[in-house]
Amino acid sequence: MTHHHGHKREQWSGQAGFILAAIGSAVGLGNIWRFPGVAYENGGGAFLLPYLIALITAGIPILFVDYALGHRYKGTPPAVFRRIRRKAELLGWFQVAICFVIILYYSVIIAWAASYAVFSLNTAWGDDAAGFFVGEFIQLPDNPTLNIDIVWNVALPLIAVWVVALVILALGVQRGLEKANLVFIPLLGILFLALVIRSLFLDGAIDGLNAFFTPNWSALADPGVWLAAYAQIFFSLSIAFGIMITYSSYLKRRSNLTGTGLVVAFSNSSFELLAGIGVFSTLGFMAQAQGVTIAELDGITGVLLSFVTFPTIVASMPGGPLFGFLFFASLTVAGLTSLLSLLQVVSGALQDKFGVTARQAAIRLGLVAAVLSVLFFARSDGLHTLDVVDKWANEVGIVGSAIIMLVLLLSTRQLTNLTHHINAHSSFTVGAIWRALVGVVVPIVLVWMFISGVIGVIREPYEGYPIWYNTLFGWGAVILMVVAAAIVTALRWRKPVDDFTPEPALPGERIEATPVGRHQQGDH
Template structure:
């Protein structure tokens, strides 16, 4: 008990609810909101996609977000510490989440670097008449689906600077580093992105784009892939089930309004995605009008291509394009940077606790290792194909598997859902009912298992993105294997800091009904 009290006293904390909320929103609002959501919506029936997206948010996104909050806040630790306190045999799941975050951090940085470089390119429209060839050839010097060691200097040096900035902020700690950064970046991001969206809706043809976004293709609702895409988008954008929100909530003060904060963070994230959809579709409407085609006939409306090929092409067409480009790529940079901070905090906090290191030593060790891997893999001419493959396997297999295991463990392994529900209600102004336990314990595992089986079927029957099997197996399954092996090895290492002598507060003695 004394050790637990000492650990509680020493543990860093947010200055208050507002600081935590901004950090949670900063983590959730990232690259997935700006480029992934509009692209997925475009391919999934336009306005019809908003229905399964809302269903996924309410039935899986918010319940798992609250599960992360309750676990982190009640058991007051990093992901491995929290799961070990549920049962020693469950610690490996915490390290699996740490490994997921570590892998994501290594490639997330390069996309931020691309955004920074394109911010500069926007001023002079450096991509010229052929944005695709400029991005793939001149900028990335892409070597395709092969692993090379040829470094692209225009990516390596900016990436090194980004990593230095990230390590400095994390080294300053939760309150002086993460909280201050989010208090500056999130309001700035909101202002810049809102300005960009307002500009977009006044472009010629914007109305056609908005009609495409809000007019549903109802037949799309019969396609299982649309529903799977909706659940995938919610998990991708909310930063749930791989340690971020669990770690962040562990820094909250004991008296914190978890329920209300969770709902606010979730709907703030979704509101930003809706805003991104409006801005992107309005811009696509302008592009379609300039080409004399329908919005549905446009190509390249997904992920990387949308941001670094389609948007530069639009910027070149529109009045005041350079200003629009600066707004867009600055927003992309800020959104990515705040998410990267939260992603890297997960392994940093875990290593700090496991090996009883100082915050700065843990940050330098974890961040330094991630930076070296990031620079070695993603500043080379093979970065695009490696990033694409690792990202797909990490999110569609790693994160989904982690969410299933977390829900099943909390429900059936440790049998803690009633206790966690009581904890949420004890510290929340919003009452969390039995519906939450039903969704977390039954619906989420079933729905996500279907998603996981479908993803496994796809990657087993045909190579992802038509890459060679040897490349896919090395980059994709290699990343998943690295996560699993790391989880087993790190969970077998002895803790240098006391972790088992811990009593949650408040100490409930009866089961919630």
């Protein structure tokens, strides 16, 4: 039923293009800096058990939900959810808003990584990596403030990141995203493998691997460990906030949903394991050089791991500049492919609703986003702001959006439709077990994640930041997403959205076509 669209919906050239892009989206900064630390803190080798269980009981089932939604309803989240229930368009725009907010700070971390790839070549940070990062490079003030002094050595590489991302985005799905991932994903694999192999030959690597893989089985009795496993899978696979729905909407009608889903899920987890091996081999080297145990090291996760711990190691190891370059180049590439997927959600949604081309959407979105990311996150206080916004975007925004999405699917009895859809496009079938996981297990885990996350940030000020700061940038970001979503939902669709029949149509299923939709056809 595409006859009245001004231009046909874009498509991947085939499964391979989609798989590479989906892996590019799933493999991001979190794999490299979040997973190793989370695993280490939650039972080491024993953590792999809850992690795998979380992957199988929540990650893969929700990935299938996202794929089936995008492929069946052929749209970005606002169109998909509207086609399920008119009022649910708001949820779609909320997911788009989450992506938009994450884009603003994600791009900044990529700019840091790209800068550090260059700094590595002559170890610009010298003997004091921590002082260099917060002092000379990002110029962080001691206390969170609201100043607007732009730090140009962050702003300039940030603008460069935006130029690259927007050129790729403007070229569209096949010529832009697909070609970029075709280059970036193999490149990431080569860079990262070289890095891991090098790290395995460092003195002390074995101590690091022992620390990473030694199982602490008693940790499995701690509910917090299981929560950490589900949270890691959720944030790492980039599910339930619009990315995979959007990407799968560009699949051709005859596609294998479950097969590709498994490839993406296991590629993502393999990369996380590889990252753990590389990071902990290197931490073992550092611990040995400093004559301490790994437990005594600081900064084994997050921004500190990448921009303080790793530079310190690079400065002290043989062949450090090359190692540093490999690490930061990997970080830059992994970040860029994820940034592109986040951008495509926003760009695709604008194309769906307002009938603009990929190029128009990229330019409009890009200028706004680039300016906002410079204003908010390239200021000297950017790291504090980033920390708070990230916490709330993930633990309140994404988890909240996932819960609402599942409530919508359960209340409209969509799981039956999606089951049929997956089974019509798959190498193996899903049934009652999948429905039970999506309808029972995942909602329970998500509600638990949401409540513990919200109680956590209310009970004690996050990271010890002032309460006004957390309220302004944390809750403020969430409120902004909801308000923005409501405003865009209220705007008129420039493209017919309601006159739509899903394929394959199931008995008695059709989308309510509204007179408005019919009148709008004349616009084209």
